[in-house]
Amino acid sequence: MSGGLLVAGTTSDAGKSVVTAGICRWLVRQGVKVAPFKGQNMSLNSFVTREGAEIGRAQAMQAQACRVEPTALMNPVLLKPGGERSSQVVLLGKPVGELSARGYHGGRQQALLGTVLECLEELRGTYDAVICEGAGSPAEINLRRTDIVNMGVARGAGLPVLVVGDIDRGGVFASFFGTVALLSPEDQALVAGFLVNKFRGDVTLLEPGLDMLRGLTGRHTYGVLPFRHGLGIDEEDGMGVPPARAESRAWGRVSLRGTVRESAVAPPHGEDVLRVAVCAVPLMSNFTDVDALAAEPGVVVRFVDRPEELADADLVVVPGTRGTVRALQWLRERGLAEALARRAAEGRPVLGICGGFQALGEHIEDDVESRAGSVPGLGLLPVRVRFHPEKTLARPVGEALGEPVEGYEIHHGVAEVLGGTPFLDGCRTGQVWGTHWHGSLESDGFRRAFLREVATASGRRFVPAPDTSFAALREEQLDLLGDLIEHHADTDALRRLIESGAPAGLPFIPPGAPA
Numbered sequence: 001m002s003g004g005l006l007v008a009g010t011t012s013d014a015g016k017s018v019v020t021a022g023i024c025r026w027l028v029r030q031g032v033k034v035a036p037f038k039g040q041n042m043s044l045n046s047f048v049t050r051e052g053a054e055i056g057r058a059q060a061m062q063a064q065a066c067r068v069e070p071t072a073l074m075n076p077v078l079l080k081p082g083g084e085r086s087s088q089v090v091l092l093g094k095p096v097g098e099l100s101a102r103g104y105h106g107g108r109q110q111a112l113l114g115t116v117l118e119c120l121e122e123l124r125g126t127y128d129a130v131i132c133e134g135a136g137s138p139a140e141i142n143l144r145r146t147d148i149v150n151m152g153v154a155r156g157a158g159l160p161v162l163v164v165g166d167i168d169r170g171g172v173f174a175s176f177f178g179t180v181a182l183l184s185p186e187d188q189a190l191v192a193g194f195l196v197n198k199f200r201g202d203v204t205l206l207e208p209g210l211d212m213l214r215g216l217t218g219r220h221t222y223g224v225l226p227f228r229h230g231l232g233i234d235e236e237d238g239m240g241v242p243p244a245r246a247e248s249r250a251w252g253r254v255s256l257r258g259t260v261r262e263s264a265v266a267p268p269h270g271e272d273v274l275r276v277a278v279c280a281v282p283l284m285s286n287f288t289d290v291d292a293l294a295a296e297p298g299v300v301v302r303f304v305d306r307p308e309e310l311a312d313a314d315l316v317v318v319p320g321t322r323g324t325v326r327a328l329q330w331l332r333e334r335g336l337a338e339a340l341a342r343r344a345a346e347g348r349p350v351l352g353i354c355g356g357f358q359a360l361g362e363h364i365e366d367d368v369e370s371r372a373g374s375v376p377g378l379g380l381l382p383v384r385v386r387f388h389p390e391k392t393l394a395r396p397v398g399e400a401l402g403e404p405v406e407g408y409e410i411h412h413g414v415a416e417v418l419g420g421t422p423f424l425d426g427c428r429t430g431q432v433w434g435t436h437w438h439g440s441l442e443s444d445g446f447r448r449a450f451l452r453e454v455a456t457a458s459g460r461r462f463v464p465a466p467d468t469s470f471a472a473l474r475e476e477q478l479d480l481l482g483d484l485i486e487h488h489a490d491t492d493a494l495r496r497l498i499e500s501g502a503p504a505g506l507p508f509i510p511p512g513a514p515a
Contacts, residue, residue: 003498004124006154008134008191010165010175015197017058018481019164019225020133024065025482026491027129027498035127036062039116040077040109040135040149042087044285044322048408052393053093054078057288058133065478073119077112077148081283082322082369091115095391110146117156124157129498132159138191139182141513151187160192160502162494168198168227173209177509180217184513192502193220195489198227218507222497223489228480268298270463274455276301277313279336281327281356285320286410289353292441292470293317296451298462307339314458315349316340318356320438324385324413325370328359328377337378344380349431349454357426357434358385358413368412380432382419387412396437400424401453403445407437431457442470 007023009016020036027034041056048054053072063070072093079087086100091112099108123130138150138161147153154161163179165172176194183191194213199206203224210221276293280303287303294301302309310316318340321327331337340360343350352360361383364375368387377385394409400423407424415436420427426435441447448464455462485491 002124002128003500004120004130004132004157004159005498006132006134006150006159006161006190008138008150008154008161008163008179010137010163010172010179011169012136014164014166015225016133016135016164017062019162019195019197019485020131021058021062021065021478022481022485023131023494024062025478026485027131028066029482029486033128034066035068035123035130036066036074037120037123037130037132038075038135038149039120039132039153040079040112041075042079042081042135044080044283045288046078046080046090046286046410048393048395048410049093050395051093052395054090054095054391054393054410055093057286061474061478062131062133064474065481073123076116076119080285080322088322092119093393109148113148113152113156116148116153120153120157131498134161137179138163138187139179141182144184144513151183151190154190155186158501159190160497161190162193162195162222162497163191164195164197166197167206168200172196173213176213177216180219181509181511182513185508187513188508189506190502191219191506192497193222195222196224199224200227217509220490220493222494223485225484225488228484268462269465270298270455271461272455273298273300274314274451274458274460274462275312276315276317277304277310278302278317278319279331279356280305281319281321282330283322283326285322285355286353286438287319289319289438289441290317292447293451295470295473296447296468297465299451305334305336307335310336310339310343314460314462315351315454316343318350318352318359320354320356320410321359322355323370324355324358324364325366325372325375327355328364328375331359331378340378340380344430344432347431347457349457350380350433352381352426352432352434354409354411354436354438355413357381357383357436358411358415360432360434361385361415362418364413366413381427381429381434382417383427383434384416384418385413386416388414392436396425398424400440400446401449403443403449405437405440405443405446407435407440407443409436410438411436444469444471 007016007020024034043056045057046054047057047060049070055075059075060070078090081087088098089096134150165175293299360380361377362379364385366372366387392409392411397406417427420429424435424437451464
């Protein structure tokens with residue numbers, strides 16, 4: 001088998017990342033050597049590859065679905081929002097500068113199309129198939145001229161396009177038809193058909209509509225995937241941040257936590273539960289760090305934005321952020337800074353990760369990220385932070401609490417630790433812990449040891465389950481995504497599409513793209 005496919009969507013959050021991962025896992029179980037690809041990703045959820053390149057977490061998870069190591073080729077352009085109008089541009093895994101949306105779309109983006117297509121071509125020369133993920137909708141007519149992730153990639157590489165629509169939102173037939181009808185004849189010729197996502201009920205009731213859609217567009221529907229709770233993987237999050245008090249079900253799509261929270265509730269292994277409160281700081285990054293906590297039976301994780309919500313928490317996590325100084329201001333404005341200081345004085349556990357670790361320190365010198373200069377930290381850890389133009393991108397390995405730990409680092413701030421007890425690359429003072437290491441809690445032995453410390457400090461009779469494997473949970477989830485494709489998609493037609501490209505003679509649907 002050789003070939004490729006672009007998975008586009010009628011909207012953002014239609015399910016492109018999930019479908020791409022599902023197709024990848026289905027193919028690899030068929031013995032196909034497959035890789036994921038996304039030309040451009042906008043996300044604050046990122047990952048560091050073995051070679052020290054930063055890419056979107058969705059592509060890292062899709063690589064896991066393919067059972068291959070993620071590389072920078074799989075996500076050549078990553079945009080990391082730093083506010084409403086600007087983003088850091090990461091090219092082939094390394095930051096190359098900050099650009100406004102106008103500056104990026106005004107010329108820089110289109111100039112990157114050649115790089116994107118070269119990366120895709122290199123992957124296609126190595127793998128039997130490459131499954132590409134689009135972004136937003138391919139019918140963003142205001143952005144088509146500079147597109148490097150949807151039809152720009154499909155046209156440049158001659159890829160067939162499968163359009164995914166979320167029927168749970170309603171209007172999926174109009175969305176399918178309208179998506180095709182707003183594309184140029186050349187783009188329409190590559191749109192092979194549709195895939196319905198998140199259907200509830202009896203699929204036979206949907207079939208007349210699918211027949212009518214085929215009559216209107218001349219295009220096949222390649223499957224109807226049923227609604228399943230918690231099937232999200234580590235997706236891009238764009239500018240969005242999970243609402244502070246949202247139920248996990250409302251945004252489980254961005255992390256494994258959705259699967260954990262919506263599965264059968266496992267009772268605590270000991271007599272008590274542990275309550276974890278995560279401060280929903282602005283520009284939160286890699287909030288998937290707490291997924292491993294939520295995976296533990298008896299651990300309840302929630303996101304908070306008010307000081308009173310910390311009162312019953314056994315552990316408070318200050319997570320990573322793309323704006324450490326902005327997060328500090330937010331913590332102070334909302335009274336959370338004072339609540340954290342009280343917790344520290346009372347010997348109640350607080351964990352800071354990356355930007356959260358920096359915020360817990362004594363002082364920050366930032367002429368890079370916020371350009372705010374000298375800013376006082378919360379003073380809960382003996383640490384001083386200076387931001388450097390060069391970004392630290394690393395995959396450290398170490399030991400803490402007598403257990404092996406792996407993680408990854410993504411930060412401009414360099415911490416000078418002036419005291420306390422060493423903890424990974426950071427330190428611990430009393431029950432306040434800080435580290436730059438994302439993903440450390442995914443190390444099962446370390447996570448259990450840390451939770452035992454938290455339980456002791458909180459006076460809880462909580463015992464970590466001895467057999468929770470976070471890696472196994474992820475594998476189970478990816479197999480569930482593969483099962484969805486295998487059982488509910490027309491896999492014979494899908495395989496032909498990947499191998500042979502879009503069918504010839506697909507009809508043009510007027511009016512087409514505006515001039």
